[in-house]
């Protein structure tokens with residue numbers, strides 16, 4: 001059947017894409033990735049600094065998701081805490097994508113690979129990055145997929161499950177139509193995008209162990225990261 005994006009849905013895409021592009025990590029933070037030396041310590045410190053900045057950006061972006069601020073305040077926090085890692089995998093995947101060279105691709109990969117993280121997480125992490133790169137997502141798809149990840153109803157401690165589910169379904173419907181219109185030769189494209197959301201949950205579980213292994217090697221995180229990731 002003819003897939004049509006309504007006027008409201010077009011306005012929704014514009015609002016989300018504008019917010020996604022408006023909230024970016026400041027250049028003086030990301031620039032350090034290009035300048036400082038390479039050592040496991042230095043790489044970990046830089047990644048911690050950028051991740052902290054990314055969380056601040058994520059909070060601002062989330063506040064601009066239509067309907068998010070009408071959710072219960074505690075649910076807003078629960079959604080942010082529950083989705084931060086997954087949103088950051090998506091963001092770092094965009095930066096690492098060689099299809100949209102960001103100037104940080106090589107240095108970021110190098111710093112992640114040499115940040116003192118155990119080898120066992122490297123393979124699934126870089127397989128994920130490769131699978132995202134192969135999708136050649138448009139900016140709208142990136143922004144919507146991040147929004148859908150944030151609006152996942154079954155995060156821990158979310159009380160108004162239905163309210164979040166309604167918001168997420170609105171976004172899923174827009175993304176589904178966008179995929180049909182922007183990837184007409186790939187009828188399975190939308191399903192492939194949703195498959196990445198499943199992959200993100202697996203990486204989220206790996207990430208909890210990554211944090212523990214860093215902690216045991218006496219790596220320090222910032223107060224904001226400790227708060228959002230429940231690290232002591």
Ligand SMILES: CC(C)c1onc(-c2c(Cl)cccc2Cl)c1COc1ccc2cc(-c3cccc(C(=O)O)c3)sc2c1
Pocket residue numbers: 024025030033044047048050051054084085088089091092095102104108112115221225
């Ligand atoms: C605390 C730290 C050691 C850590 O622990 N786990 C992870 C992690 C790792 Cl490794 C991989 C995936 C997810 C997480 Cl959460 C991290 C680092 O997480 C981040 C998070 C976001 C970004 C955005 C970047 C970035 C660069 C250039 C440009 C831009 C840009 O948006 O312009 C963004 S780098 C970066 C690093």
